[in-house]
Amino acid sequence: xxxxAAERRAAGELEASVLAALWAADGPQTAxxxxxxxxxxxxxxxxxxxxxxxxxxxxxxxxxxxxxFAYFPVRDAHGLTAQRMHHELDKDHDRPTALARFVSxxxxxxxxxxxxxxxxxxxx
Amino acid sequence: xxxxxxxxxxxxxAAPVLVRLVEYxxxxxxxxxxxxxxxxxxxxxWLAELGGLLLTGMLTVSALARLGHLIHPLNVAPAxxxxxxxxxxxxxxxxxxxxxxxxxxxxxxxxxxxxAQLRDAPFAGxxxxxxxxxxxxxxxxxxxxxxVVTSGMLxxxxxxxxxxxxxxxxxxxxxxxxxxxxxxxxxTRCHPAMRGLRDAIALAVERVADESAATAVGDxxxxxxxxxRAALARRVDSSTRPDFAAGAAGGxxxxxxxxxxxxxxxxxxxxxxxxGLLLACSAVTGGGAAVGLVSLHHHVEIAQGEGHDx
Numbered sequence: 001x002x003x004x005a006a007e008r009r010a011a012g013e014l015e016a017s018v019l020a021a022l023w024a025a026d027g028p029q030t031a032x033x034x035x036x037x038x039x040x041x042x043x044x045x046x047x048x049x050x051x052x053x054x055x056x057x058x059x060x061x062x063x064x065x066x067x068x069f070a071y072f073p074v075r076d077a078h079g080l081t082a083q084r085m086h087h088e089l090d091k092d093h094d095r096p097t098a099l100a101r102f103v104s105x106x107x108x109x110x111x112x113x114x115x116x117x118x119x120x121x122x123x124x
Numbered sequence: 125x126x127x128x129x130x131x132x133x134x135x136x137x138a139a140p141v142l143v144r145l146v147e148y149x150x151x152x153x154x155x156x157x158x159x160x161x162x163x164x165x166x167x168x169x170w171l172a173e174l175g176g177l178l179l180t181g182m183l184t185v186s187a188l189a190r191l192g193h194l195i196h197p198l199n200v201a202p203a204x205x206x207x208x209x210x211x212x213x214x215x216x217x218x219x220x221x222x223x224x225x226x227x228x229x230x231x232x233x234x235x236x237x238x239x240a241q242l243r244d245a246p247f248a249g250x251x252x253x254x255x256x257x258x259x260x261x262x263x264x265x266x267x268x269x270x271x272v273v274t275s276g277m278l279x280x281x282x283x284x285x286x287x288x289x290x291x292x293x294x295x296x297x298x299x300x301x302x303x304x305x306x307x308x309x310x311x312t313r314c315h316p317a318m319r320g321l322r323d324a325i326a327l328a329v330e331r332v333a334d335e336s337a338a339t340a341v342g343d344x345x346x347x348x349x350x351x352x353r354a355a356l357a358r359r360v361d362s363s364t365r366p367d368f369a370a371g372a373a374g375g376x377x378x379x380x381x382x383x384x385x386x387x388x389x390x391x392x393x394x395x396x397x398x399x400g401l402l403l404a405c406s407a408v409t410g411g412g413a414a415v416g417l418v419s420l421h422h423h424v425e426i427a428q429g430e431g432h433d434x
Binding site for chain 2: 017037
């Protein structure tokens with residue numbers, strides 16, 4: 001029982017260090033880069049596990065980078081949603097069509113909000 | 125014997141001297157406990173003594189003495205002394221109460237603001253990151269406690285330094301250092317001469333965390349560098365940290381860095397002597413207050429017609 005708690009605490013401390021490293025970095029970091037910027041010597045799989053858990057919890061976002069992922073810190077929950085939307089749009093080879101289809105499928109309330117946002121940007 | 129009440133009155137004045145004698149002669153953890161306990165004893169002694177003076181003055185007034193079922197007014201000091209002393213005690217008690225209540229309210233307000241600020245902050249394990257360019261870091265008590273670090277601070281430090289910073293803040297949380305800071309803050313508000321004692325408690329608390337961080341990362345120089353960098357980067361005026369929340373950049377940083385780089389060989393004998401000095405001071409204060417109050421009680425009983433007449 002005590003062993004279990006200690007393990008969980010160690011995992012929490014590792015995740016804290018990894019998140020701190022991502023916040024300290026200038027851009028998205030791969031697991032290998034994070035591994036290099038940590039103070040302690042850790043197996044790369046350990047770092048990847050921590051990054052994956054952070055990603056599941058919504059604390060970090062990720063994008064494709066070569067054969068793996070590059071991770072970046074997320075400012076807040078809304079920021080994460082926006083990041084994901086940008087990311088999906090970036091992936092599509094026909095961005096204008098994807099964006100048009102996305103907008104045409106919005107419900108009336110979302111459409112009104114979007115109109116307001118665009119109107120404010122245009123009018124002033 | 126009632127003059128023993130004057131001992132706790134004068135004792136807080138000795139606080140700055142005590143601090144200087146004790147500060148670096150004790151191990152940080154021992155200093156943290158000893159200084160906080162001394163601050164409490166001095167504050168309680170001082171308040172008890174003010175209460176005693178107030179009571180003496182009140183019971184010297186015959187109308188009030190009758191209310192207290194006294195046969196004749198208390199006669200321990202001439203009215204010319206008792207009245208002004210009593211009036212001063214009322215004033216001092218009032219100022220103390222105001223200062224302590226204000227400090228307590230401010231602590232509460234800061235605690236709430238700090239927690240509200242964290243609601244949407246990204247987290248991992250015990251770490252909460254505040255997205256703010258201003259470098260700052262502190263241990264925020266709560267259930268569970270959190271290490272709060274701004275993104276500005278994380279960018280200031282390199283990997284090993286960040287680890288030292290996190291270890292430092294974890295010690296604050298695990299050791300419940302906010303209690304020492306909060307109690308020290310409230311106790312030392314009672315008397316202006318005890319301000320130095322508050323700073324000394326803050327320094328001792330930081331040194332405990334420094335030592336622990338140095339052990340955790342296994343490198344005193346690295347810890348000293350992390351503290352120095354964190355402190356240099358932090359602008360004191362713009363901090364959002366509550367006063368009782370201990371932080372890596374708190375306390376007099378040059379002394380802390382020096383203590384890490386050149387650990388003073390605290391000999392057992394001077395440490396014991398310093399502890400003995402604090403203990404003696406506390407004993408004299410507590411003893412003075414106790415003897416004074418018992419003596420006052422005795423006089424009141426005599427004035428109530430109990431025991432033998434004088």
